[in-house]
Amino acid sequence: MTSTASAGLEVAGLDKTFGDLAALTDMTFDVAPGEVFGFVGSNGAGKSTTMRIILGVLAADRGEVRFGGSLINSDTRRRIGYMPEERGLYPKMKVGPQLVYLARLHGLSGSEAAERTAYWTDRLGIASRVDDDVAALSLGNQQRVQLAAALVFDPDLLVLDEPFSGLDPVAVDVMSEVIVEKAADGVPVLFSSHQLELVQRLCDRVGIIAKGRMRALGAVDELRSAGGLRLRIDAPRAPAGWADGIAGVLSADYADTTVLRVDGAHDDQAILSAALATGPVHGFVSETPDLTELFREVVTAV
Numbered sequence: 001m002t003s004t005a006s007a008g009l010e011v012a013g014l015d016k017t018f019g020d021l022a023a024l025t026d027m028t029f030d031v032a033p034g035e036v037f038g039f040v041g042s043n044g045a046g047k048s049t050t051m052r053i054i055l056g057v058l059a060a061d062r063g064e065v066r067f068g069g070s071l072i073n074s075d076t077r078r079r080i081g082y083m084p085e086e087r088g089l090y091p092k093m094k095v096g097p098q099l100v101y102l103a104r105l106h107g108l109s110g111s112e113a114a115e116r117t118a119y120w121t122d123r124l125g126i127a128s129r130v131d132d133d134v135a136a137l138s139l140g141n142q143q144r145v146q147l148a149a150a151l152v153f154d155p156d157l158l159v160l161d162e163p164f165s166g167l168d169p170v171a172v173d174v175m176s177e178v179i180v181e182k183a184a185d186g187v188p189v190l191f192s193s194h195q196l197e198l199v200q201r202l203c204d205r206v207g208i209i210a211k212g213r214m215r216a217l218g219a220v221d222e223l224r225s226a227g228g229l230r231l232r233i234d235a236p237r238a239p240a241g242w243a244d245g246i247a248g249v250l251s252a253d254y255a256d257t258t259v260l261r262v263d264g265a266h267d268d269q270a271i272l273s274a275a276l277a278t279g280p281v282h283g284f285v286s287e288t289p290d291l292t293e294l295f296r297e298v299v300t301a302v
């Protein structure tokens with residue numbers, strides 16, 4: 001089944017308060033068809049609240065959610081594959097019948113539901129468990145069933161709340177593969193995660209949220225370059241302050257190795273010469289901050 005969405009997911013200006021707590025303020029982003037969007041933020045930042053509003057589990061105080069160019073409604077929501085953070089399976093129901101039931105609830109015929117259940121349980125490595133109650137499975141395998149439940153009706157949009165938490169490395173690989181594959185089919189994929197190296201690897205764009213607001217949004221590489229270039233220099237005999245005043249050096253951290261924040265016009269050879277003038281240089285590496293460092297900067301700045 002192919003996606004019918006002509007435009008992706010648009011989240012515009014969501015506000016949500018719980019009593020005195022502003023859980024979301026003007027939350028705005030979009031996820032294009034075929035795009036993988038990573039939603040990252042500290043505990044309590046507002047990721048699950050945003051996802052619940054997209055799914056209609058919670059109502060926003062202000063703002064709107066569109067999918068395929070129209071305001072999202074109960075029909076379009078039926079086409080969303082959702083993996084809720086609190087998970088949502090029937091523990092006392094067997095894996096296979098449960099998946100068939102959920103697929104039928106999302107509009108598949110009996111034979112389609114059986115066929116898609118067979119496909120996804122096989123693909124996710126739980127085919128031998130279809131006759132077991134969900135509650136009898138390990139937490140990681142329950143999570144695979146939860147992913148199967150989100151995928152079994154060939155959704156037009158995927159919203160996955162911390163899909164990687166608690167998975168073993170093999171299951172992480174399968175989950176990653178599935179996310180990339182669904183996006184390649186044109187499905188917009190929104191997922192939240194605290195595993196930033198996975199987010200960096202899988203996502204076309206990321207949104208970093210803190211205290212209910214979007215604080216940084218863009219392609220990982222763009223955000224990394226905007227985070228500034230740095231030079232890490234291992235010059236053990238260099239005294240503190242050796243790079244102060246060199247053109248293009250914005251700031252310096254003189255610890256065991258020297259880390260210089262530099263601008264785009266810096267002359268790395270001039271900096272290297274200055275380092276060599278202090279004694280031997282064992283390392284001279286240009287770096288951009290990774291997503292984990294960016295995340296720390298964004299979150300500690302609020």
Ligand SMILES: Nc1ncnc2c1ncn2[C@@H]1O[C@H](COP(=O)(O)OP(=O)(O)OP(=O)(O)O)[C@@H](O)[C@H]1O
Nearest residue numbers: 018021023041042043044045046047048049050085
């Ligand atoms: N039903 C609710 N009633 C009251 N407060 C709530 C409710 N749901 C969420 N909150 C609060 O709203 C804030 C945002 O929570 P949310 O679960 O969206 O964060 P999150 O980014 O998903 O965090 P985590 O990474 O820990 O899952 C938190 O302070 C949370 O305590």
